[in-house]
Amino acid sequence: MSNTPAARAITEFQETFHHIRTEVAKAVVGHEEMIENILIAFFAGGHVLIEGVPGTGKTLIVRSLAEVLNLSFNRIQFTVDLMPADITGTRMVMDRDEGRREFVFVEGPIFAHILLGDEVNRSTPKTQAALLESMAELQVTVAGTTYRLPPPFFVLATLNPIEMEGTYPLPEAQLDRFFFKVRLTYPTHQEIQRIISTTTTTAIPDLEPVFERVEAPEKIMALRQLVREVLVAPHLEEYVAALIHATIPAGAKYVSGTDPARVALAKDEYVNRYVSYGSSPRGGQTLMLGAKVVALLDGRANVSYDDVDRVAIPALNHRLVLNFAAEAENMDPATIVTRIVQSARKLRR
Amino acid sequence: MVGIPGTEERLALAEIEDRLRRVRARFNLYTLQHNFYGLGTALSLGVALLIVGAFTLSAWFFTLLAWPLLALLAFLLLFFLRHGVAGWTDLNVAARRIDARAGLKERLSTLVSQLTAGIIGKPPPSSLWPYLLEDNTVRLPDWEVKKIAPSRIPWSFLPFLAAFLLALFVALIPLLSPSTESDPFSLANLGTVLSELPERAGQMVEDRMSLLPDSQDRWGGSSMFNEGGTKGEQKGEKETPGEGREQETRSLASLPEELQKAIRQALQGLQDKGRDQENQGTIPPPHDRLALRPSNEQKKPDFSIEGQNLPKGKEQQASGRGQGGEGKGGPPSGTGGNSQTPDQGSGMQRLDRARLDRKNARGQFQPDSPQIPGSEGEAGEGGPGAGSGTDPRLFGNPANLGNGSHTFQLALDSTHERGESSEGEEKDEGGIIEKSTKSLNQRQSLDDAIRKAQIPPEYEEIVKRLFSRGESQ
Numbered sequence: 001m002s003n004t005p006a007a008r009a010i011t012e013f014q015e016t017f018h019h020i021r022t023e024v025a026k027a028v029v030g031h032e033e034m035i036e037n038i039l040i041a042f043f044a045g046g047h048v049l050i051e052g053v054p055g056t057g058k059t060l061i062v063r064s065l066a067e068v069l070n071l072s073f074n075r076i077q078f079t080v081d082l083m084p085a086d087i088t089g090t091r092m093v094m095d096r097d098e099g100r101r102e103f104v105f106v107e108g109p110i111f112a113h114i115l116l117g118d119e120v121n122r123s124t125p126k127t128q129a130a131l132l133e134s135m136a137e138l139q140v141t142v143a144g145t146t147y148r149l150p151p152p153f154f155v156l157a158t159l160n161p162i163e164m165e166g167t168y169p170l171p172e173a174q175l176d177r178f179f180f181k182v183r184l185t186y187p188t189h190q191e192i193q194r195i196i197s198t199t200t201t202t203a204i205p206d207l208e209p210v211f212e213r214v215e216a217p218e219k220i221m222a223l224r225q226l227v228r229e230v231l232v233a234p235h236l237e238e239y240v241a242a243l244i245h246a247t248i249p250a251g252a253k254y255v256s257g258t259d260p261a262r263v264a265l266a267k268d269e270y271v272n273r274y275v276s277y278g279s280s281p282r283g284g285q286t287l288m289l290g291a292k293v294v295a296l297l298d299g300r301a302n303v304s305y306d307d308v309d310r311v312a313i314p315a316l317n318h319r320l321v322l323n324f325a326a327e328a329e330n331m332d333p334a335t336i337v338t339r340i341v342q343s344a345r346k347l348r349r
Numbered sequence: 350m351v352g353i354p355g356t357e358e359r360l361a362l363a364e365i366e367d368r369l370r371r372v373r374a375r376f377n378l379y380t381l382q383h384n385f386y387g388l389g390t391a392l393s394l395g396v397a398l399l400i401v402g403a404f405t406l407s408a409w410f411f412t413l414l415a416w417p418l419l420a421l422l423a424f425l426l427l428f429f430l431r432h433g434v435a436g437w438t439d440l441n442v443a444a445r446r447i448d449a450r451a452g453l454k455e456r457l458s459t460l461v462s463q464l465t466a467g468i469i470g471k472p473p474p475s476s477l478w479p480y481l482l483e484d485n486t487v488r489l490p491d492w493e494v495k496k497i498a499p500s501r502i503p504w505s506f507l508p509f510l511a512a513f514l515l516a517l518f519v520a521l522i523p524l525l526s527p528s529t530e531s532d533p534f535s536l537a538n539l540g541t542v543l544s545e546l547p548e549r550a551g552q553m554v555e556d557r558m559s560l561l562p563d564s565q566d567r568w569g570g571s572s573m574f575n576e577g578g579t580k581g582e583q584k585g586e587k588e589t590p591g592e593g594r595e596q597e598t599r600s601l602a603s604l605p606e607e608l609q610k611a612i613r614q615a616l617q618g619l620q621d622k623g624r625d626q627e628n629q630g631t632i633p634p635p636h637d638r639l640a641l642r643p644s645n646e647q648k649k650p651d652f653s654i655e656g657q658n659l660p661k662g663k664e665q666q667a668s669g670r671g672q673g674g675e676g677k678g679g680p681p682s683g684t685g686g687n688s689q690t691p692d693q694g695s696g697m698q699r700l701d702r703a704r705l706d707r708k709n710a711r712g713q714f715q716p717d718s719p720q721i722p723g724s725e726g727e728a729g730e731g732g733p734g735a736g737s738g739t740d741p742r743l744f745g746n747p748a749n750l751g752n753g754s755h756t757f758q759l760a761l762d763s764t765h766e767r768g769e770s771s772e773g774e775e776k777d778e779g780g781i782i783e784k785s786t787k788s789l790n791q792r793q794s795l796d797d798a799i800r801k802a803q804i805p806p807e808y809e810e811i812v813k814r815l816f817s818r819g820e821s822q
Contacts, residue, residue, distance in 0.1 A: 006480035229475040233459040235445060301477035301484060302459035348449065 006301065009226050013296050016223060017043070019210050020068050026205045027064040028057050029198065030191035034182045035061060037314050038156070044289040045224050046179020047135050047155040049120075049170075049318060054160060056184040062116040062156045070209035070216045071113035071152070076131075078123035080166065084130030088140040089147075105142060110134050113150060113217065117157040121167045131155070132174045152220045172277070172321050179286050180311075181318035183334075230292035231302045239347055240287045240308055246340045247271060247320055248278030268343055270336045274326035279319040286315040305348050312341050358479070361486045362464065366440075368494065369461065373443035375498035382502070384433035386509035391425040393512035397519040404523065404534050441465060451492040453485075460485050525549045552793055608818055 017039060024035050034050075038061065041048045050058045059075070066073030076087060089108030093101050109115065110131070117131055134140050135155050140147045157178070159170075175181070187195060198205070211219050246265045248255055249272045271278070290311030291303045298307070317333040325331075395418055402414045438446065444461035447453065460481055463474060473479070519534075525542050526533040533542075542549065 002483060004479055004483065006477045007483070010477070010480060226477075229477045231459050231463065231475050231477060231481055233455055233462040235441070235458065235462075236455060298454070300454060300456065301475070301481040302454075302456055304454035306454065 010296055010299060010301065013043075013223055013226055014299060016210060016219075017297055020065070023068040023207050023210065024061065024064045026207060028061050029194045030187045031057060031061065031184060034184055037180050037182050037311075038065065040290050040293045040311065041179040041314075042152075042154050043220075043223055043227055043293050044179060044286075045152070045227075046286065046289070047157070047177065049157050049159060049175070049178040049181045050184060051159040051161055051181060052184030053162060053186070056186065058156075058158045058184060059116060059118065062114065064207060065156075066114040067207045068210055069114070069220065070211050070213045071154075071220075072150075073114045073116070074109035074112035075116040075118060076109050077118045078120045078127065080122060080124065082123045082127045084127050085142075087127060087130050088134065088142055091143050103143075105145065105147065107147070108140075110140060111147075111149060113152055113154060115153075115155045117155060119160050120157040121159050121164075121169055123168065125168055125171070128168065128170060128174060131157075132177050136177050150217065152217060152224065172319075175318045176280050176282050178318060180290070180314040182314055227289065227292045227296060230295050230300075232288065232292075233302065236291075236303050236305070236308065237288070239305060239344065240284050240291075242347055243287065243308070243312065243316075243340060243344055244279050244281065244284045246278075246344060247275065247283070247316060247337075249275045252277065265340075265344055265347060268336070268339050270331070270339050274322050274329075274331045274336060275320050276323040277321035279316050283316050283319045287311060290315055309341050313337050316340075358482055359469075361482055362469075365457075365460065365485055365489065366464070368489065368492070369440060369443060369447070369457070371494050372447060372492070372498050373438055373440060375494065375501075376438045376443055376446060378501070379499040379503050380433060380436040380438070383505050384429040384436070386503060386505040387432075388426060388429040390505070390509045390512040391429075392422060393509070393516040395419075395422045397512075397516040400516075400519045400523075401534055405532065447492050447497050450497050451488075453488060453491065456481065456485050456488065457492070521550070521553075524553060552796075556796060608815070611818070612815065 020039060021032075021035060025032065028035060038048050038050075042065070050061070052058055062075075063073065076082070085108065087108050087110050089106050089111065091103040092106050094104040095101055120128055120131065134149060135153075138149045138151070138153050140149065160167075209216075242265045246268065250267045251272075252275075287308055288303065291307035294307040294310050295301070295303045298304075313334045316337045320333045320336060322331060322333060398418060399415060402411050406414060440461055441458065444458040445455075448455050448458045451457075463478070463481075468474060468478075475481075522539065522542055523533040525546070526538055530538050532538065
């Protein structure tokens with residue numbers, strides 16, 4: 001391939017991505033796919049919800065990522081008594097030198113490039129809403145004044161699936177704001193062995209920042225812009241739209257009965273049986289943006305079907321609202337998404 | 350190209366588009382053929398089923414079979430038409446297929462979608478557009494036409510061929526079977542036909558391809574014998590003899606004047622020679638005669654002479670039979686013998702003799718006398734041919750000869766010997782008319798007789814010359 005600017009940009013994207021992944025892997029043992037998904041969401045401009053049992057490295061991943069990216073990083077431990085102002089910041093009366101007092105806005109921890117919201121389901125919905133509004137709008141409004149969050153803004157929220165008593169599960173509308181939902185699994189036997197050997201000695205992994213601190217935000221935003229430059233064929237857009245429609249069960253509310261696209265892909269049996277509400281159009285945006293990142297990582301300037309399939313589970317599994325039957329049968333949303341993707345293969349012809 | 354912005358891009362695009370169009374053409378050709386062969390398979394099987402049904406089922410059951418079958422065939426016709434239309438690919442669809450076959454990961458289809466969206470002459474839709482184009486150019490060897498395009502002959506050709514051959518075989522079974530076989534599709538007959546298939550098929554093909562006169566069923570349709578006889582009876586005598594002769598003579602009349610003249614001269618020469626032999630008493634009287642009429646007038650010469658082209662002779666010829674009976678020891682012409690020119694009144698007798706000469710030369714049979722014993726045209730005392738009357742079977746009812754256009758007709762004669770005549774033979778005014786239509790054995794024996802015949806070199810020369818001239822015309 002020649003040394004054109006486009007080729008150089010794609011190569012730079014690939015190198016940066018692999019560099020970040022390699023550096024994070026120095027601190028985090030295993031979870032390669034999870035880290036890659038987090039990075040995909042990061043470069044696509046989304047936020048990630050990480051679900052996993054305690055001690056599986058959620059906080060470590062986020063902290064390592066911030067260190068490698070050389071971006072500002074804050075962490076909020078969500079508790080029941082956490083208030084929105086504790087996240088966004090508040091106006092405080094400050095004494096000036098000339099003896100005058102005035103309200104000054106004091107930025108909350110949300111004003112950082114990378115924010116770790118630990119166990120967001122433990123705070124009240126009001127506090128959660130303050131965080132999620134900031135995630136969607138990339139701005140904070142306090143006392144009538146709007147403050148822009150510094151780009152790039154990346155939120156990693158964690159959910160603890162155990163100890164659910166006294167928690168406030170995130171509403172579906174707020175879950176939809178997250179680009180991906182990544183589930184951290186227990187490490188394998190070999191990974192646990194490596195974790196033990198690397199974290200119980202005096203040696204601390206030295207993570208090398210990929211960017212200079214000053215230029216990091218700008219470079220990352222350039223890479224995010226490059227992601228949006230990836231070309232998409234119309235039939236890929238149709239494919240993504242069909243996937244999104246396929247998540248909507250037959251007979252669901254708020255569905256137009258005359259939509260011809262609904263017949264493009266027959267409803268999966270599991271969708272009709274276990275899904276109450278399907279994905280929103282935001283799920284389609286997520287699929288496409290995630291697929292674009294995957295395409296760039298593969299050295300392509302166009303999206304393929306495989307790219308879309310690659311990100312389907314993390315992009316859609318938290319957007320399916322399952323019904324009581326699914327909960328009773330302990331149905332995993334990822335299973336349903338997998339079935340939808342498999343049935344959508346016939347659309348590739 | 351260097352220094353002209355965008356030229357390389359356009360060249361690359363042109364190359365990609367050119368190859369894409371070629372592959373697309375192959376896709377569409379394949380689709381077209383595939384649907385054609387699918388439809389052909391269905392039609393062949395349907396036709397075969399109809400043929401078998403027509404021979405084996407009663408009329409009622411055949412109707413019961415035919416209508417649903419025809420409806421099914423009509424449905425299949427529409428199905429394959431629709432399938433063919435739906436399978437017709439445009440550039441985008443062709444690009445998607447190539448992507449899938451060559452593993453291009455939608456590179457080409459993305460490029461083509463941008464092309465069809467009208468990217469030419471507009472700002473590029475993305476900063477990555479040049480990269481996409483370059484990426485596709487680099488991967489051009491991955492989708493060579495030979496690698497990607499479907500085969501020129503789709504797999505559906507094989508079932509089509511099998512079905513077609515089956516239908517052909519089914520259609521040939523009645524032709525290959527003896528005419529006496531009431532059920533050609535009985536297992537016994539099928540076994541017989543299959544065991545003798547090469548011989549029978551070869552014989553049939555030879556029979557069809559031969560320039561020699563056709564089978565007896567065709568002879569039975571000859572206007573020369575059947576106008577007032579067998580054919581007339583079969584058709585309820587709807588056709589008049591004069592009409593039949595007009596059909597017979599049409600082909601010669603359509604020939605150029607030169608060719609007609611040459612034919613007449615050639616026939617006259619033969620007649621003269623035959624007359625000499627006849628005078629020497631070497632020619633036995635014709636024992637039997639059959640007019641061999643070429644089955645395919647396009648490829649076989651029709652040695653008939655339209656009487657309308659002959660000057661003045663027709664009136665005299667029409668009455669020539671009676672006049673011939675008056676001749677005594679004179680020249681072999683009729684009453685007007687010496688006073689007539691060869692083209693005039695004696696023409697009928699000459700043509701008749703010429704025909705007899707050829708029969709005798711082949712040595713296949715002893716032809717009957719062209720004269721009809723006891724008729725008003727009895728031969729004179731001067732011997733056979735002297736003042737001979739014309740056989741009414743040759744031209745049908747004499748009453749009609751005076752009405753319509755009078756024609757002289759000459760056909761290549763060949764026949765069976767009497768002893769081999771089949772059951773279908775039927776006597777008609779002393780003549781023997783072959784009525785059998787499908788008897789392969791008879792046809793085979795006939796062809797054998799013709800093959801064994803010794804054809805006079807003069808006649809061969811004439812035929813060759815006529816054919817060569819006819820072809821050059």
